[in-house]
Amino acid sequence: MTNLLLFPIIIPFFFAMILLFFKEQVVIQRVLTLIGLALSLVASCWLVATVKTEGIQTVTLGSWPAPFGITMVSDMFSALLVTTTILLTFFVVWYSFKSIGVERERFFYYPAILFMITGINGAFTTGDIFNMFVFFEVLLIASYLLIVLGGEKRQLRESIKYVLVNVISSALFVITVAYLYSVVGTLNMADISVKIAEINQPGIISVIAILFLIVFGIKGAIFPLYFWLPGSYAAPPIPVLTLFGALLTKVGVYAITRTYTLFFVHDIGFTHQFLLVLSLLTIVAGCIGALAYFDLKQIIIYNIIIAVGVILFGVAQMNTSGLEGAVYYLIHDMLIKAALFVLIGIIIYVTGTSNLREMGGLIKTHASLGWFYLIAAFGLAGIPPLSGFIGKLLIVKGGFEADNAFGSIVILASSLVVLLSVIRIFIYAFWGEPGTRTLPETNKQTYRQLMVPAVLLVLVTVVYGVGAEWLMPFMTDASNVLQEPSIYINSVLKE
């Protein structure tokens, strides 16, 4: 099965095309989407097992020798990200059955999700820098549809800005690839790494490194480039927001991690110091936003920005603990953000508002929602048995080992701010007396059907935290490849 690593890309793509023929039959669409995602999940789990036993999997399309064809590479890092992507999309699709509304489902909602998954998995798996650009565009164009679908006034206003920002960053991506091509004369990522090592990273390569940081930083929302994210992400409905918040910025983070551990490893003093400073500023900016708002969505959206900063701080250390922690925390963050967004979606459904000041006393009527929200909130902040702990512990340890004690202290302090921001939601929404506002009529059955996928997602994050011992070998494999580019290069450019 040499083509195994293509299955998580091709299966969603195939099902998305099939779904285009069933525009009006919503039930068929729902069933087919779940089947497609379940099949992809099986394939990706199988891929993780294969990568674990046999090492990095590569396919060069069309049997051309490695630097000349497009290579698809699945190391443990990308295999784990692909699995996480499909797993949480499965739950979000399940959740959207009851929350997105038939009108949107009839206008290509599910095909758009599957095309977006195709693009995301492709971007995680590709071993060719221009192919990565193409997969970015696949996921972005599907996300343009998802963000504007429904055509509300606010959605139209915010999606124009989202599209413009992404068009500009895509043009910058093309420009950067052109510069890189003129310097090294190749597009295969392993070959680029070899060529950069041969010329020993002159100044122009450092310039290209910063350009890549700008390009992927716009996608991944790092400090000076995150301005578009809070407005755009608040516009679409909750399931779309969940997918965006959990997946899209993480593709940018993955791309930064990949380029900064594979290409630009010869002048760490400049490039990685730059990344380190930006990641700390990202954390500070996210913390300010997370405390400033009384709006459920905005609080969690700013928590995305904090997490991006924490992961990139881990990457910037370039030592075992830092990279291992970054990989662990990246996957934790995808899962926990999905869980939190679907839970606040239920809170918004129950109360009919996203303004914290108008809520209160929900624990009396919706006790299970409250306790599961509390578990997810503790998981996000990194309370020990839960999933956020080990990743952050390793990142902080990496920071101390690399003599960046100040950065580690900032991260520890940011955990307090994160905890405060999510506990504030708990206190305002669940404690106290019922708010001034009368609750809208909600259907008990709908509420229960929304709760099932949300609870399952929270349980997945709990297992991810409690089963750390069992998962650690996978994380070690993933960070080994990041730390030792020669493993990646040798498996791609083998004779």
Next chain:
Amino acid sequence: MELLLAIVIGILFTASVYLILSRSLLKVILGTGLLSHGAHLLILTMGGLGGSAPPVLIDGVTDFADPLPQALILTAIVISFGVTAVILVMAYRMYAEHKTDNMNELRGNDEHD
């Protein structure tokens, strides 16, 4: 030749940045068009302008232009074409809903929607 093209591309980028920072949405979209033109010309230039024959196999010709940048540009053109079509339709729909194309009047947050 490369120097001349670099200057032309620089002018294209300048014009596109100026247009993107303007107030009218249609000018912003024209700016993105110029930006993608600049990016595509840049790929062509950075690939090198050497080679006297088009990259088609003909007997007796040995000095070809680099075929790779041309393939990259072709891909990028199609993608930017698709995205431009999407953004034009979005701009049209937004004009129909909001009755304005002035970007300054499209501000808003949760407090006033």
